[in-house]
Amino acid sequence: MKVAGCPLCDEAGGRVVLQAPRWRLVHAPEAGLPAFYRLVWQEHVKEFSQLAAAVGTRSLLLFGPTDPAIWAPQNPQVRILRSSDLTMKGIELGDVVAALEKLPCAPMCG
Numbered sequence: 056m057k058v059a060g061c062p063l064c065d066e067a068g069g070r071v072v073l074q075a076p077r078w079r080l081v082h083a084p085e086a087g088l089p090a091f092y093r094l095v096w097q098e099h100v101k102e103f104s105q106l107a108a109a110v111g112t113r114s115l116l117l118f119g120p121t122d123p124a125i126w127a128p129q130n131p132q133v134r135i136l137r138s139s140d141l142t143m144k145g146i147e148l149g150d151v152v153a154a155l156e157k158l159p160c161a162p163m164c165g
Contacts, residue, residue: 063095077110108133113158117151119143134158 062068069083072092083093098109107114108128116127118137127135136154138145 068093068095115151115154115158117143117146119145132159 059065067079067081069081069092071079071081073080077097079095079097081093081095083091085091096109108130111130111132113132114128114130115134115136116123118127118135119142123135123137127133134154134157136146136150
């Protein structure tokens, strides 16, 4: 999916060094960083965790004040854990461990 107005959707983002169906590597020098390269996913995503979901990686995403209905990737391999008080501090370690144990297992786990 491409989004109008997104600079990395509309343009290469630098000199394309290598390209594959789902990503491209561009040389994108910035001030003080002449050897800066950027790996760009070919589809527009809202945030970094959506990259993992896009390729089917099992993921547990923790949400505090941000709304997972807006920001969480839609993928059956993704589980969401959100505190009842809508803060990251409200997420207890025991809840994280319990949620991790419920993640779908990859074929090699069995």
